[in-house]
Amino acid sequence: MPIRRVIIVDDHKLFAHSLEHLVNDFNDYAVVDTFSNGAELVEKLSSGMENPHVILLDVKMPIMDGIATMKWLKKYRPFVKVIVLSMEDEETTVLSMIKNGAKGYLLKDIEPDLLKKALDTVVNDGYFHTDIVTLALMHNLDDEPKKLKFDLKDKELQFIQLACEEKTYKEIADEMMLSPKTIDGYRQHLFELFKVKNRIGLMIFAIKNNLIEL
Amino acid sequence: MPIRRVIIVDDHKLFAHSLEHLVNDFNDYAVVDTFSNGAELVEKLSSGMENPHVILLDVKMPIMDGIATMKWLKKYRPFVKVIVLSMEDEETTVLSMIKNGAKGYLLKDIEPDLLKKALDTVVNDGYFHTDIVTLALMHNLDDEPKKLKFDLKDKELQFIQLACEEKTYKEIADEMMLSPKTIDGYRQHLFELFKVKNRIGLMIFAIKNNLIEL
DNA sequence: AAAAAAAACAGGAAAAACCCTGTATAAATT
DNA sequence: AATTTATACAGGGTTTTTCCTGTTTTTTTT
Numbered sequence: 001m002p003i004r005r006v007i008i009v010d011d012h013k014l015f016a017h018s019l020e021h022l023v024n025d026f027n028d029y030a031v032v033d034t035f036s037n038g039a040e041l042v043e044k045l046s047s048g049m050e051n052p053h054v055i056l057l058d059v060k061m062p063i064m065d066g067i068a069t070m071k072w073l074k075k076y077r078p079f080v081k082v083i084v085l086s087m088e089d090e091e092t093t094v095l096s097m098i099k100n101g102a103k104g105y106l107l108k109d110i111e112p113d114l115l116k117k118a119l120d121t122v123v124n125d126g127y128f129h130t131d132i133v134t135l136a137l138m139h140n141l142d143d144e145p146k147k148l149k150f151d152l153k154d155k156e157l158q159f160i161q162l163a164c165e166e167k168t169y170k171e172i173a174d175e176m177m178l179s180p181k182t183i184d185g186y187r188q189h190l191f192e193l194f195k196v197k198n199r200i201g202l203m204i205f206a207i208k209n210n211l212i213e214l
Numbered sequence: 215m216p217i218r219r220v221i222i223v224d225d226h227k228l229f230a231h232s233l234e235h236l237v238n239d240f241n242d243y244a245v246v247d248t249f250s251n252g253a254e255l256v257e258k259l260s261s262g263m264e265n266p267h268v269i270l271l272d273v274k275m276p277i278m279d280g281i282a283t284m285k286w287l288k289k290y291r292p293f294v295k296v297i298v299l300s301m302e303d304e305e306t307t308v309l310s311m312i313k314n315g316a317k318g319y320l321l322k323d324i325e326p327d328l329l330k331k332a333l334d335t336v337v338n339d340g341y342f343h344t345d346i347v348t349l350a351l352m353h354n355l356d357d358e359p360k361k362l363k364f365d366l367k368d369k370e371l372q373f374i375q376l377a378c379e380e381k382t383y384k385e386i387a388d389e390m391m392l393s394p395k396t397i398d399g400y401r402q403h404l405f406e407l408f409k410v411k412n413r414i415g416l417m418i419f420a421i422k423n424n425l426i427e428l
Numbered sequence: 429a430a431a432a433a434a435a436a437c438a439g440g441a442a443a444a445a446c447c448c449t450g451t452a453t454a455a456a457t458t
Numbered sequence: 459a460a461t462t463t464a465t466a467c468a469g470g471g472t473t474t475t476t477c478c479t480g481t482t483t484t485t486t487t488t
Contacts, residue, residue: 099355129348137351141313155465166415168444181467188447198474199445201380203417207428214421369435382474395437402477412444413475 001028004123005050008034009041009069010058010085015108019056019085026116029054037061038069051080054119057102059086059093067093070100081122094136104128150193157211159186164203164212215242218337219264222248223255223283224272224299229322233270233299240330243268251275252283265294268333271316273300273307281307284314295336308350318342364407371425373400378417378426 006029010016013036020031032052035041038061045051055073059066066084073082083104084097094105103122106115121128152160155176162172169187173180191197194205206212220243224230227250234245246266249255252275259265269287273280280298287296297318298311308319317336320329335342366374369390376386383401387394405411408419420426 095355098352129345131343134343134348134351137348137355138312141309141351141354153464164414164418166411166418168412170444179467181469182465184446185466187445191446197380197446198382199414200378200417203414204378204380204428207421214418367435384474392435393437395439396435398438398476399436401475405476411476 004029004053004119005032006030006119007032007041007052007055009036009038009055009061009066010034011036011061012058022112022115023056023119026119029119038064038066038072041069042072045077051077053081054122055080055082056085057082059084059088059097067096067100070097070102074101081126083118083122083128089132091136091139094133095140098133098137104130105133106130107132152211156186156190159183160190160202160206161212163187163199164206164214218243218267218333219246220244220333221246221255221266221269223250223252223269223275223280224248225250225275226272236326236329237270237333240333243333252278252280252286255283256286259291265291267295268336269294269296270299271296273298273302273311281310281314284311284316288315295340297332297336297342303346305350305353308347309354312347312351318344319347320344321346366425370400370404373397374404374416374420375426377401377413378420378428 006023008016008019008023008031010019016034016036020034023029023031033044033049035044038057041055042064057066057069061069064072066086070082070084073080078101081103082101083106084102085106085108086093087108089107097105104118104127106118118128118130158176159172162175163169167175169183170180173183176183187199187202190202194202196202196205203212207214220237222230222233222237222245224233230248230250234248237243237245247258247263249258252271255269256278271280271283275283278286280300284296284298287294292315295317296315297320298316299320299322300307301322303321311319318332318341320332332342332344372390373386376389377383381389383397384394387397390397401413401416404416408416410416410419417426421428
């Protein structure tokens with residue numbers, strides 16, 4: 001196996017250089033460069049630097065942070081594998097890095113062995129996912145209706161669901177076997193309750209509160 | 215550690231009983247019952263049977279399938295840990311089982327050792343997630359605009375995004391600095407293109423095709 | 429420069445959505 | 459039994475949306 005070129009991007013110089021030593025001690029890996037923020041990386045890559053196999057990327061950095069860097073990489077170097085090395089395990093951060101193509105997400109307090117394993121796995125299988133990622137993904141999946149401050153009657157909920165389909169109120173009235181005037185009453189009541197101005201507003205509210213299934 | 219009570223639910227009798235032997239051979243686990251579909255399980259649990267620690271659940275079953283069973287369990291026995299054992303790895307199925315609280319999802323062709331490990335991990339950590347789950351979760355996350363058969367101009371896309379907000383066309387016209395009549399032209403053109411009948415239909419289309427960010 | 433295509437805009441009208449106020453009836457409270 | 463509350467419904471008006479058929483202006487193509 002050829003030596004894998006690794007780039008480290010981290011503004012914490014001490015950490016970055018210790019990491020460099022560690023990675024250089026692994027067989028098959030060599031750190032070819034370290035940068036202290038995303039902008040430096042982007043600049044070098046843009047000006048013809050050879051692409052690395054793997055980038056070890058921090059999240060919190062000055063000038064151009066990990067998320068912005070990840071977005072750039074996704075767009076211009078999608079084939080370069082990125083492992084995020086971060087102090088923070090906030091789920092929104094994890095999700096946003098994974099969404100933008102990170103192949104792994106590790107906390108900085110892991111054992112060196114795990115980093116080695118992550119590198120190997122990412123190179124061979126394309127990704128390395130730890131519990132931290134899986135849990136974030138799971139919570140992201142949550143689609144329980146958020147507990148609303150109002151409790152909606154069955155008919156109201158049914159109206160909302162139908163109002164979020166490509167139907168006229170007349171059609172909704174037929175389907176619910178009620179007068180169009182009654183339907184108009186539901187509409188008006190819910191507009192006031194949700195503080196929306198039109199049917200689009202109602203639909204936005206319904207989506208944000210998981211009242212409907214698209 | 216006390217012996218963990220396990221229930222197997224699988225209509226494939228031969229498989230179910232082989233599995234029973236296998237699990238009984240594991241230390242710390244004992245199969246207390248096997249059922250050939252979800253309905254049998256639900257009936258027994260409802261009529262006072264002691265709850266198991268773990269349920270090994272198949273997906274494809276007659277009468278009451280794995281998904282329906284999982285939904286029932288999520289509602290009435292949320293604390294019972296379920297590991298899905300399935301032949302199929304269709305991502306929608308995986309997602310739906312995980313959404314409904316399955317703690318693990320394994321294919322039936324795995325090694326016995328892995329099942330043992332899954333049982334131990336589920337009992338101790340609460341879940342056991344294999345690549346099959348992580349991959350399904352990842353793809354679920356996809357929010358790239360799907361490649362449309364039409365290519366939309368910038369103005370059209372902007373109109374769509376504004377039309378999916380709580381605005382009148384007059385307001386949209388102001389914001390885009392165009393005449394309301396021009397906006398109406400965009401509307402009509404896109405209605406025909408997407409084959410929708412009203413603004414709600416347009417919004418549904420935009421959401422399904424990831425044209426907008428809510 | 430002429431022709432073709434695309435983008436911006438209009439008139440006019442019907443349909444649907446929106447809004448306000450008010451009534452009859454059934455259901456729940458007291 | 460009397461009162462309140464909730465539900466279904468109406469009249470009638472304003473605004474917005476939707477639809478159809480054009481014209482003018484700008485941009486692109488030839």
